Amino acid sequence: METIMSARCRLLLAVSLLGVASVALAQDLPENMPKRKPGLWEMQSTGMGGQPQVMKLCLDESTDRDMYKMGAQMSGHVCSKFNVSVQGSTVVSEAVCRVDGPSGPINLTTHSETRFDGNTSYQTQGHMTYDPPVMGRSEMAMNSSGRWVGECPAGQKPGDMVMPNGTTMNIKDMQRH
Template sequence: MSIRFRPLFALSLLCLAASAAAVELPANLPKRKAGLWEMQMGMAGGQSQTMKVCLDEATDKAMYQMGAQMSGSMCSKFSLAVKDGAVVADGVCNLPGPQGNITMTSHSETRFQGDSAYRTTGHVKYDPAVMGHSEADVDSSGKWVGACAAGQKPGDMILPNGQKVNLNDMAKAK
């Protein structure tokens, strides 16, 4: 993935994740198994980024809550539902950009394989275009890889650059 395209990629992933948590979650939303998860995120035709996170039930819920806080009032429309075995999210969000506001319209579907794997596919449209791109396909997946490593606590996330942060500590700091 080109360095120039990375901000667009990050923006797309952030907004898909953040907007998905900006509403009350459906009661039948699938839950992920506690333990160590490996997650990959990328754009169609591009390089993917991999991170690992130690999850428990409380941290899984906190990730959704953090997304809701991040999205704030950016999304004028949003729906989240479990349909035909998939979590379907649609949103229209206004984001600040270097040349003014950007309207991002997104659609994503997440399919779970029990409580130990999932895959999300999404499509994002930008108006006006961002760095010459008016649309992007986004793909992410996650799989349970086992128990959290010795010394890890729930919320510990190892970013693609090797840096470790704790999601629970970040949520408490806000």
């Protein structure tokens, strides 16, 4: 049972991160992309009918930029289409991607709108469709939000992300592997 839950959590996390970070997956980012304030960010996402997933990320300007670059590299490998536009304080993205799932390739189509409130918070509403269905679902609404909560705690460095289960990983380290 733990293996099934672990696989489900990994898949949910991967799908959630794709949805939450969909803005960062553009190959050519608009010059006027909103920037997030350096410090500790709390990000919450909901989808697939489960409990909200909360992650914390220690962010600086370099890490924010590197996350966009990492997303651009990922999108070039898995997305046949990715459009991003900035309309005032709203970033609209649409993508068609092919990702590996537990039972084979999954065609994923997404549309999301992220509204920034200055550089200290954002709200994202998105919709994803899957072909073939994932865990019995062919579509999912995804809502996420992020808010700046203060300075990064002592001992955390930019790129450190605390996952919902308490595990910490560093996004910058992931880029090196």
